[in-house]
Amino acid sequence: xxxxxxxxxxxxxxxxxxxxxxxxxxxxxxxxxxxxxxxxxxxxxxxxxxxxxxxxxxxxxxxxxxxxxxxxxxxxxxxxxxxxxxxxxxxxxxxxxxxxxxxxxxxxxxxxxxxxxxxxxxxxxxxxxxxxxxxxxxxxxxxxxxxxxxxxxxxxxxxxxxxxxxxxxxxxxxxxxxxxxxxxxxxxxxxxxxxxxxxxxxxxxxxxxxxxxxxxxxxxxxxxxxxxxxxxxxxxxxxxxxxxxxxxxxxxxxxxxxxxxxxxxxxxxxxxxxxxxxxxxxxxxxxxxxxxxxxxxxxxxxxxxxxxxxxxxxxxxxxxxxxxxxxxxxxxxxxxxxxxxxxxxxxxxxxxxxxxxxxxxxxxxxxxxxx
Amino acid sequence: xxxxxxxxxxxxxxxxxxxxxxxxxxxxxxxxxxxxxxxxxxxxxxxxxxxxxxxxxxxxxxxxxxxxxxxxxxxxxxxxxxxxxxxxxxxxxxxxxxxxxxxxxxxxxxxxxxxxxxxxxxxxxxxxxxxxxxxxxxxxxxxxxxxxxxxxxxxxxxxxxxxxxxxxxxxxxxxxxxxxxxxxxxxxxxxxxxxxxxxxxxxxxxxxxxxxxxxxxxxxxxxxxxxxxxxxxxxxxxxxxxxxxxxxxxxxxxxxxxx
Numbered sequence: 001x002x003x004x005x006x007x008x009x010x011x012x013x014x015x016x017x018x019x020x021x022x023x024x025x026x027x028x029x030x031x032x033x034x035x036x037x038x039x040x041x042x043x044x045x046x047x048x049x050x051x052x053x054x055x056x057x058x059x060x061x062x063x064x065x066x067x068x069x070x071x072x073x074x075x076x077x078x079x080x081x082x083x084x085x086x087x088x089x090x091x092x093x094x095x096x097x098x099x100x101x102x103x104x105x106x107x108x109x110x111x112x113x114x115x116x117x118x119x120x121x122x123x124x125x126x127x128x129x130x131x132x133x134x135x136x137x138x139x140x141x142x143x144x145x146x147x148x149x150x151x152x153x154x155x156x157x158x159x160x161x162x163x164x165x166x167x168x169x170x171x172x173x174x175x176x177x178x179x180x181x182x183x184x185x186x187x188x189x190x191x192x193x194x195x196x197x198x199x200x201x202x203x204x205x206x207x208x209x210x211x212x213x214x215x216x217x218x219x220x221x222x223x224x225x226x227x228x229x230x231x232x233x234x235x236x237x238x239x240x241x242x243x244x245x246x247x248x249x250x251x252x253x254x255x256x257x258x259x260x261x262x263x264x265x266x267x268x269x270x271x272x273x274x275x276x277x278x279x280x281x282x283x284x285x286x287x288x289x290x291x292x293x294x295x296x297x298x299x300x301x302x303x304x305x306x307x308x309x310x311x312x313x314x315x316x317x318x319x320x321x322x323x324x325x326x327x328x329x330x331x332x333x334x335x336x337x338x339x340x341x342x343x344x345x346x347x348x349x350x351x352x353x354x355x356x357x358x359x360x361x362x363x364x365x366x367x368x369x370x371x
Numbered sequence: 372x373x374x375x376x377x378x379x380x381x382x383x384x385x386x387x388x389x390x391x392x393x394x395x396x397x398x399x400x401x402x403x404x405x406x407x408x409x410x411x412x413x414x415x416x417x418x419x420x421x422x423x424x425x426x427x428x429x430x431x432x433x434x435x436x437x438x439x440x441x442x443x444x445x446x447x448x449x450x451x452x453x454x455x456x457x458x459x460x461x462x463x464x465x466x467x468x469x470x471x472x473x474x475x476x477x478x479x480x481x482x483x484x485x486x487x488x489x490x491x492x493x494x495x496x497x498x499x500x501x502x503x504x505x506x507x508x509x510x511x512x513x514x515x516x517x518x519x520x521x522x523x524x525x526x527x528x529x530x531x532x533x534x535x536x537x538x539x540x541x542x543x544x545x546x547x548x549x550x551x552x553x554x555x556x557x558x559x560x561x562x563x564x565x566x567x568x569x570x571x572x573x574x575x576x577x578x579x580x581x582x583x584x585x586x587x588x589x590x591x592x593x594x595x596x597x598x599x600x601x602x603x604x605x606x607x608x609x610x611x612x613x614x615x616x617x618x619x620x621x622x623x624x625x626x627x628x629x630x
Contacts, residue, residue: 023460049459053452054485061449061482065425065456068443073456091446196441196457198421198464206435208426208444 003178008143009034011179012076012102012166015150017042018184022071023049025062027081030114031170032104035076048187056081060088067097068207070195072154072187076102078170079120080111082128089163090129093224094209096194098157100150101135101165104173107332115332116169116255118305124165125283125309132221134228135163136235137283141258143177145280151182156235158190160227167282169305171255171334228284237280238289242268246275248347249293251314252303253279255334260303263340272348274301282310290317299323301347303340306330308359323352326362386410388419392436399599401556401589402430405498406437408566409467412573413440422465423457425450427479429471430504448479451486454493465576467494473503476512476536483542487582490547494572495584497538500591501610508594512536515613520594535613539586543619549581551620555588555611557603564616570630580624588614 006014013035016024024039036052043050049066053059059075066073077085082103092099105120107113125137136156140146149166157164196205211217241261243249252260257278264276277293279286290313294300299322302311308326318324327343329335385391388410396402413419422440426432428447435442445453450468458466475483475497486493502520503509509522513535517526527535539553550572554565565587572583588610590602597605 023456025456051455051459051489054481057449058452058455058482058485061446061452062456062459064445064449065443065453065458066460067456068453069423069457069460071460073460087446088449095443196423196443197461198423199439199441200420204439204441206442206444208435208442210432210444 003180005176006143006179006181007034007174007176008146008168009104009173010038011143011147011181012150013038013042015147015181016074016100017046017048018182019151019154020072020185020187021048021074022187022189023066023073024075025051025053025059025066025073026075027053027056027059027077029078029081031106031173032076032078032102034173035102056084057087060085063099064088064092064095064097067092067099068095068196070190070192070197074100074102076104078104078106079108079117082120082123086129089135090131090133091209093129093133093135093163094131094220095207096161096224097207098154098161099163100153100157101163103165103167105167105169113332114170116171116305116334117332118169118254118256119307119309119330121167121282121304121306121309124167125285133224134283135165136160136231136281137165137167138237138280139167139253139282140172140280141254141278143172143175144179146172147179147181156231160231162227162231167254169255232284235281236284236286236289238286239278239280241276241278243275243277243293245273246297247273248297248299248301249275249277250301250303250340250344251277251279251290251310253282253310256303256305259335259337260340262337263344266337266341267344267348272344274344274348285310285313285317287313287317290314291319294318294322297322299325299347299352301325301327301343302358303335303343304328305334308362311358320354323354323356324358325352326358328362386414388413388439390437390439394437395433396430397593399590399592399602401587402498404556404562405496405587405589406434408562408569409469409496410438411566412569415570416573416577418465418573418577421463422467423461425454425457425466425468427468427470427474429474431469431471431498432505434469448474448477449482450474450479451482451491451493451495455486455489455491458491458493462492465494465573467496469496470498471504472497472499472501472511472513476538483538484545487542487545487548487584490549490581492576492579492581494576496569497584497586498589499538499586499614500589502591502594504591504594508591513614515609537614539584539619542584547582548584548620549622550575550583550625552618553586553588553614553616555606555616557588557590557606561616571625571628574628574630575625581622588616
C-alpha cells in the first residue's frame with residue numbers, strides 16, 4: 001500500500017480497526033482524544049462496537065467484559081486516565097483474558113500537563129495495579145512502528161492471555177508522519193476454550209479473578225509467571241544502531257531513543273564511536289542483551305523523558321560491571337538532539353566510574369540547566 | 372391388581388438453570404429467593420443457553436456458582452460496565468447483573484447511572500438490604516435514617532452521614548431506562564409479584580427495548596441481628612415506607628407487552 005500522511009493517534013486507531021478490532025471503549029483525555037474520535041466514526045461504520053464510557057473506570061471494565069467473550073478489544077488513555085484504569089487492568093490480568101491498551105503518556109504527577117513524557121514507564125511496566133502480574137509493553141519510536149506493532153500487540157495479548165500495552169507519548173500520538181497502514185482484514189473471532197458466549201451445547205464457563213483458597217491463588221500466580229517467563233524468552237524486541245564498533249552505547253526507548261539516534265548520528269559524524277540501543281519491548285526488558293553489550297563497551301548513557309525509570313532496569317542488567325551515565329528531561333520537556341550530543345561528547349571524554357551515582361551526577365548538571 | 376406406586380404429582384423442583392451447589396447465604400436471607408426467581412424465569416423463557424451473568428462484589432460474589440449459565444465476576448460496582456462490554460459484542464445474548472446496595476448505589480453509582488442513561492440493553496437485579504452484608508454490616512447508601520450498623524453504631528445520623536438513596540426513583544428519570552420497578556421479598560404475595568417483574572425485565576431485554584432494573588427489598592437477618600421471621604416483618608414495617616414498592620418506569624413499548 002501507498003505511504004500516506006497520518007497523525008499518530010489516528011493511524012493507531014485505523015491500524016487497530018484493520019487488524020480485527022471488534023470493540024473499543026474509551027474516555028476523552030488529551031493527548032489521545034484522536035483515537036477515541038476516530039473509533040467513534042470508524043467502528044460503527046464497520047458494524048463494530050464503540051462506547052464512550054462515563055469514566056476510565058467504566059471504559060476498562062467494558063473492555064474487561066468484552067475481553068471475556070474472546071472479542072478483540074482495546075482502549076486507550078493517557079497518564080491520569082491510566083491511573084484510573086489500574087483497577088480493571090489488575091482484574092483483567094487476574095482473569096487471564098487478552099486486551100490491548102494504548103498508553104499515550106503526558107507530563108505528571110497529578111494533573112501534570114499534556115506534553116510528551118515517559119514518566120509512566122514504571123507504572124505500566126512494573127504492574128501498577130495490585131497483585132503479581134506483568135503486562136507486555138511495546139514502546140515504538142515512530143508512527144510507522146506504532147502501526148506495525150498493533151497486530152503484534154493483539155497477537156501477543158491473545159497468545160499469552162495478557163494485557164499488551166503500546167506505550168507512546170503525546171509527540172508520537174500527535175505528530176504526522178508518512179505511514180503504510182496494514183490491509184483491512186476481516187474480523188475473525190477465535191473460538192477460545194475459555195470465552196463466555198452463552199453455554200449452548202457445552203458446559204458453562206466462569207471467568208473470574210477470585211481464588212479464595214490461597215493455594216489456588218498461588219497456582220494462578222505461578223501460571224501467570226510461567227507465561228511471563230515464556231514471553232521473556234521468546235518475545236524480546238529491540239533495535240541496535242552502530243553498536244558493532246561502539247566504544248559506548250546510548251540506551252533510550254520511544255521518543256527519547258529516537259531523539260538520541262539523531263544525536264548518535266551527529267556524534268558519529270564527529271568521529272565519536274557511539275552506538276544506540278533502543279528496546280522495543282520495555283516489559284519484558286531485554287536484560288540479557290544489555291548485559292552482553294556491557295561486556296563489549298566501556299559505558300552506557302541512558303536517556304529518558306523521566307527521572308531514570310528504565311535506568312533501573314539497565315542497572316539491573318549491568319550489575320555494576322561498567323559505568324552508567326544518565327540524562328533525563330522531566331515534566332513534559334523533550335530533549336533536543338543537541339543536548340544529547342553534548343552528553344555524548346561529555347561521556348566520550350569523561351573519566352567514568354562504575355561506582356558513581358548516575359542520578360546524583362545528572363541532577364547536579366540539571367540544576368545548572370534548570371536554573 | 373392394585374399398584375403400590377402412587378402416581379407422582381411433582382409440584383416443586385430445582386430450576387434447571389441452577390447448579391447443584393448449596394448456597395453460602397446465611398439462613399433466612401432472601402438472596403436464595405431472588406436467585407430462585409431468576410432461575411425460574413430463565414427456565415420458563417428458555418434463556419439459559421444464551422445467558423451471561425455478571426456477579427458483583429458483596430454477598431452475591433459467588434452467584435456464579437449457583438446459576439448453570441456462563442458467568443463473569445466483576446470488580447466492585449463495575450458490573451454494569453462489564454455487562455455493557457459483553458452485550459455490545461454479543462448483542463443477542465442475555466446479560467444480567469446481580470448487585471447489592473453497596474455495589475450498585477455507592478461505589479458503582481457512575482456505572483449504573485450511565486448504563487441506564489445509555490439505554491444499555493441489559494437487566495439489573497438490585498438487592499437492597501440496607502447494609503453491606505459481606506463485610507459485616509456497615510452502613511450502606513440505603514441504610515435508613517437512625518438505623519444502627521457497624522459503621523453507624525448510634526444509628527445513621529442524617530446530619531453527618533446523609534440520607535438514603537432511592538435508586539429506582541432516580542434511575543426512572545433517565546430516558547434510556549425502559550423498565551424500572553421496586554418489589555419486595557418479604558411474603559409469598561410479594562415474591563410472586565417480584566417474579567413477574569423479573570419476567571418482564573428479561574422480556575424487555577430479549578425484545579431489545581432498553582435498560583431494565585428490578586430492585587428487590589431483601590432481608591439480612593445476620594447483620595440486622597434479627598431472626599429470619601423478625602427480619603421479614605422489619606422489612607415490611609421499616610423499609611417499605613421509605614422505599615415504596617411500585618413501577619417507577621414502564622416505557623410505552625414495555626406497557627404493551629403481553630406476557
